[in-house]
Amino acid sequence: MPAIVCTAKASYKKQPGTLELSDTHLQWTQDGKKAPSVQIPLQDAASLFCSKEGAAQVRLKLGLVGDDAGHNFTFSSEPQAVAQAERETFKSELTNVISRNRSGTSAAPPPPAAVTPKAPVTASASLAPSKPSTPVTVAASRASVSRATSVASDGRSSIIPGADAASDFRLRKKVLMSNPELLTLHKDLVMTGQITESEFWEGREHLLLAQAAAEAQKRGRPGQLVDPRPQTVEGGEVKIVITPQLVHDIFEEYPVVGRS
Numbered sequence: 001m002p003a004i005v006c007t008a009k010a011s012y013k014k015q016p017g018t019l020e021l022s023d024t025h026l027q028w029t030q031d032g033k034k035a036p037s038v039q040i041p042l043q044d045a046a047s048l049f050c051s052k053e054g055a056a057q058v059r060l061k062l063g064l065v066g067d068d069a070g071h072n073f074t075f076s077s078e079p080q081a082v083a084q085a086e087r088e089t090f091k092s093e094l095t096n097v098i099s100r101n102r103s104g105t106s107a108a109p110p111p112p113a114a115v116t117p118k119a120p121v122t123a124s125a126s127l128a129p130s131k132p133s134t135p136v137t138v139a140a141s142r143a144s145v146s147r148a149t150s151v152a153s154d155g156r157s158s159i160i161p162g163a164d165a166a167s168d169f170r171l172r173k174k175v176l177m178s179n180p181e182l183l184t185l186h187k188d189l190v191m192t193g194q195i196t197e198s199e200f201w202e203g204r205e206h207l208l209l210a211q212a213a214a215e216a217q218k219r220g221r222p223g224q225l226v227d228p229r230p231q232t233v234e235g236g237e238v239k240i241v242i243t244p245q246l247v248h249d250i251f252e253e254y255p256v257v258g259r260s
Contacts, residue, residue: 002023003022004021005023005093006089007019007020008075008083009077009083012028012071012074015030015031018031021093021094024042025039026039042097043101044065045063045065045094045097046064046098047062047070048063048091048095049063049189050087050091050194051193055193058080058084060073060090061189061195062094075087159198159205159208160208171208171211171212172208179207182204182207185200186200
């Protein structure tokens with residue numbers, strides 16, 4: 001039977017329940033039910049985010065391999081200082097798990113007998129001030145994708161190296177407006193202060209580069225031939241009007257004319 005490492009009261013999708021971390025799984029069970037509604041193998045853990053210190057709710061988001069949206073849990077113990085202490089315990093343990101996943105050692109975890117269960121944090125636990133609960137990101141090692149190092153950003157810094165802040169912001173806005181699902185995720189995570197702008201775009205830089213490349217492409221000439229149409233004027237004379245644009249089109253379509 002898996003050994004329980006830590007446990008805490010937490011809600012999931014606004015439903016109260018209990019969050020438990022064992023040496024094999026992270027699972028959440030709704031109050032009044034015996035079977036867990038959420039059960040995540042630890043080898044699937046890929047990234048970790050936490051709400052900022054002082055936020056109205058004490059949250060923890062676990063991203064999974066192949067699923068950046070992952071799962072969001074809100075610690076609900078009272079007073080809030082207890083919820084923060086419990087969240088810090090889970091954050092510490094899951095950070096170690098994700099580090100092992102990145103190094104490839106998660107396939108061979110230590111035997112259960114070698115794991116010493118940690119006592120759950122209760123209201124009587126020491127509430128000594130802990131380090132500020134800043135967002136923590138641990139990138140997952142995937143088949144052929146390596147995520148960039150997280151850099152703190154206030155939304156005005158450049159995500160793409162070498163790009164000016166204004167152009168970078170414009171590219172991010174265009175990518176979000178063209179992808180409703182990504183825009184919704186951005187609102188849920190960045191606009192609520194759970195993660196920074198830079199952390200959100202970590203691993204998604206290719207979307208910005210693709211947008212920049214699409215804008216940089218030069219539009220080709222229309223698929224029609226240069227055709228200066230003659231006009232009949234008074235007296236039956238035929239006149240061809242040569243405009244500057246027509247001259248430009250002729251030289252572009254027939255470069256030899258421009259060189260003659």
